[in-house]
Amino acid sequence: MLKQSLQQKLLQKLSPQQIQFIKLLQVPTVSLDARIKEELEINPALEDTSLTNMTDPKEEYPDQDPGETNKDEQSSDSDDFNVDDYLQDDNINDYGGSRSRGGDDEEHKEIPIAVQSSFFENLSQQLDLLDLSERDLMIGQQIIGSLDDDGYLRRPIESLIDDMAFSQNVIAEEDEVLSVLEKIQQFDPPGVAARDLQECLLIQLNKKDQDSPTIKNAIQLIENHLEEFTRKHYDKLERTLNINSEELKAIIDEILKLNPKPGDSGASTNKQMHVIPDFHIENNDGVLTLTLNARNAPELRVSRSYQEMFQHYEKSDQKDKKMKEAVQFVKQKLDSAKWFIDAIKQRQHTLLKTMNAIMNYQYEYFLTGDDRNLKPMILKDIADRVDMDISTVSRVANSKYVQTEFGTFLLKSFFSEAIQTQSGEEVSNKEVKKILEECIANEDKRKPLADEKLTEVLKEKGYPIARRTVAKYREAMNIPVARLRKEL
Structure with a gap:
């Protein structure tokens, strides 16, 4: 049955500017330069004074007070324009509390990366050294091009044959492809072009001394008992292979020397984990000083x-339609430039305010770097201190790093839930995780502690937590179950 009715609702929607600011707030320092360059490319009314030669004296373009707001941005459809609103917005490094950008050579240095052949180029060079026919060379190139980043050939041989038929008009037989594949599997790094882990390990073992009993047993173990090995059923392996624990330990040590991902050996040197901290905390004789990375304070202006x-429009007597359309376009770009500059300043203010609250909340920890001084802290604790929404604090904490005297850390790592000890004191669950990690590190690896036993150990130390909580903390620290921690 269809029915018409009138409803009145009160909805709260974010403006496009608010949505853009939220996205800008989430951007870490390492990506901020790219976001600013993108804005500079699409908006000609925005300039980065650090990239241009400023010949005009600064006094002709005074900086705007950070506290000022532009009310005319709300009336972009109006035909009346106030030129003065756009003459006071050079915003040349008007960012109090940040590190000075000018003269900071370290911010502009790039990390030199050694020039070397890539993993796939290295394989192609080895392929060229073989005495192959033109047909086999094309097959070899197809195989190398089909390897994944780990160095494995995970595509079926039939798919490679179909690819060559369609793309190169080469009709290859399966025996031909397998013959070339066997040659490539002898390339460096050992284990490359394997179709699964078992084949990868066997290729590497077959390159070792075949007269060694340890190598022979290792090959037999990988060929016939790989599942038992991965599950660490050592007692069963000893009985099956008719060896003692010392011999099994030698076999396992030999297998652990192998590389399960041969592709990484050629590519890892080109992958650099380079974290640019958003904040810096310095300890000056017991007084902490917080600064914001200079990259967060770009020298932008209108x-x-x-x-x-x-100015030309204000003095001109011509008010025809084309002039108004042109000025409307100019005003739109100016409004966008002013908003972006204000958003950058608001971003900097929000970052500093949030990080300052975190630093003061965890003051003892930032003085010492001792995890035991890390207080329980949730997003709401900081949100209440800075009078912001929890989601805003979360966006800051999830993507920003702080550099201290004892390391560089993600802000999210300082948040933790509270655990009540037997004495009634509330401590951070990070402290419990630290003790749990120490217990596992000091356990007898031949008889590792199960979660139930770890729960008892923590209770003896004054932390009455459930077994499922111990399992949750262990998994969060990427520590396997007791059976998989077993060693000979």
């Missing part, structure tokens, strides 16, 4: 040429 367009 374009002078676009300001002059407004």
